[in-house]
Amino acid sequence: MTEEEVLAEFRAAGALLEGHFVLSSGRHSPRYLQCARVLMEPMRASRLASALCASLPREIRSQIEAVVSPAMGGVIIGHEMGRALGVEAMFVERPTGTFELRRGFALKPGQKVLLVEDVVTTGLSSREAIEAVEAAGGEVVAASALVDRSGGEADLGRPFFPLVQLNVPTYAPDEIPAELAALPAEKPGSRKAA
Template identity: 80%
Template structure:
């Protein structure tokens, strides 16, 4: 699956958005890829996961014992990656601000883990999830995501395999270009919240 093929899947799902968006990292961007929409079709999710699994070298793929993904965004693609790789898939949550395993999920000591995200922007949440995996006894040997918004700049600390890398500009809220600052900012996600241009730049 080429980069154009992947983006065509997002467009077909109405998941490639244009406007003014606040990313989970706090950075602002004129484009947003809504992975929840592209993954709502199980067949499309399966296609994307199979293509992503194929990006991981066979030798490394054979070592993966389990997939771990951060909730919420990584849960669906993590589950589909588990299916594509023939291993179990679990997720970490942060009910108190730090990622942790809950719901009876456990890792065996030294178990080899593939960390799977939907979108990586800075890699910070991925590294936090990796810390939770390490504390639970697992070893992250690689990371994967549908989208790498950093265009290769994110430091994951392990081999990283995105399905597509995008060079989409993102800005600190104090350094917005005028044309972006003039548009009300929207924070996509489970709760719809639109900020005024003044709030978005605050």
């Protein structure tokens, strides 16, 4: 899938939003990609996961024994990536503020894991999820995401393969341009802003 084809999927789902958004990272942006909305149609989710799977180098794909994604945003795409790769898919969640495997999910010592996200902005959630996977005994061999909003700046400490990379500006709360600050801020993500 080309970048334009991926964005066409977001547009068709009404998932490419414009306005003033507070991202999960606490940064502000004039655009927001609502991955939950683009993934709510199962065939679209399957197409995007297949494209994301195909974007992984063969040597990475051949190592993957499990997919782990962070709850909430990564659950659907993580599940679809597990299906596309033919491996188990599980997720980490934050019942007390720190990611952990729950619900009977377990990794074998040294099990090779692909971390899958919906959107990466700063990489904070991904790095925290990687720590949780490794604390549970897994080895994260690579990370992937539908969208890299970091402009290529997010360092996950692992090879990172986004389906599409967007250079949408984001701003710290004390750097918001006047035209953006004039709009009411919406918080569409799953994590409270810092």
